[in-house]
Amino acid sequence: KGKCSDSFYVGGDQVNTQGRQVKIPNLGWLKMAESIKYGGHIHSMTISRRADKWYVxxxxxxxxxxxxxxxxxxxxxxxxxxxxxxLSRGSIRYWETPKPLQQSLRKLARYQRRLVKKTKTSNGYNKLNMKIARLHQRIANIRRNTLHQLTTYLVKNFQEIVIEDLNVKGMMSNAKLARHIADVGFYEARRQLEYKSAWFQRTLTIANRWFPSSKLCSDCGSKNSDLALSQRTYQCACGNSKCRDYNASINLENYTARSAEIYAAGDNGSALAT
Structure with a gap:
């Protein structure tokens, strides 16, 4: 089979669609799973393969x-x-993460153990390799769908959204948390919020990376620099007792550029503590 690309580009002057059919140069008319949902001038199309399915x-x-x-x-x-x-406010306080990779690890490991025993280029090897590709695609689809639901809810229900500027690369250097962080998709969540906020004319505020959202009391503003990652409830001398994450979300809601300047010089905040 040699080296080949799993995607190709077709210019707008060659794009032709009719209902649920699209015309591919040198291939002819092919059926799509659904018709195009939006009207307007088509500039181009890109056809790509993921696992054993083709997408346009x-x-x-x-x-x-x-x-x-x-x-x-x-x-x-x-x-x-x-x-x-x-979330600091709204009808939905917590969004659960489906952890699709974590849920599929045993099956993935079983497939990979079987794969190393197969002869490369054999039919059995190719079939099992495709099973692994389909499983990875399912994991990615679950993660992407959950993030789309979250980000769409946020831009449709709030005029301004405040999130942290997480150091994802630095967080991934923590061997104990790297796989769990990758399973969540922090970067993809921010990417979706950025373009959806532009679409719906919302304001997306990115809190400074050094703003210690998890270590500040959301009631009195005092800072607990010794707060450990294992402490999931924030306790303050003023009597404030809240879920650590909810306390952080309130601090993010109250975030201002001035508060960023105050904390920018020192503490690395809640990059790993969230």
Missing amino acids: SFSIDVEVSMLPSESQARCGVDLGINKLAT
Whole structure:
């Protein structure tokens, strides 16, 4: 089979669609799973393969309808491992993370143990390799779908959203947490929030990386520099007792550029503590 690309580009002048059919140069008309949902001029399309399925992605000029936010409120969002997101306000306080990779590790390991015993290029090797590819694709789809649900909920319900500027690369250097962090998809969550906020004219505020959201009391503002990662409840001398993540989300909601300047000089905040 040699080296080949699993995707190719087709310019707009060669793109032709009719309902659920698309015309591919040199291949002819092929059936799609669904028709194009949006009207507008098609600039181009990219056809790519993921596992054993082929997908077509269209670049289309469309008018994005700006939906009014159901609330003009500001919402702090604390992203984490145990909970995908903790919100400072709204009807949904916690978003659970499905942990798709963690749930599939045993099956993935079983497939990979069997794969190393197969002869490369054999039919059995190719079939098992495709099973592994399909499993990885399913894991990615579950993660991506959950993040789309979260980010869409946020931009439709809040006028301003505040998240942390997490040092994902630095967090991944922690061997004990690296796989769990990768399973959540912090970077993808931020990427989706950035373009969806632009679409719906929302304000996305990125809190300074050194802002210690998890170590500040959301009631009195005092700082507990000795707060350990294992302490999941924030206890303060003022009487404040809240879930650590919820306390952090309130601090993010109240975040200002001035507060960033105050804490920028020292503590590395909650990059690993969320």
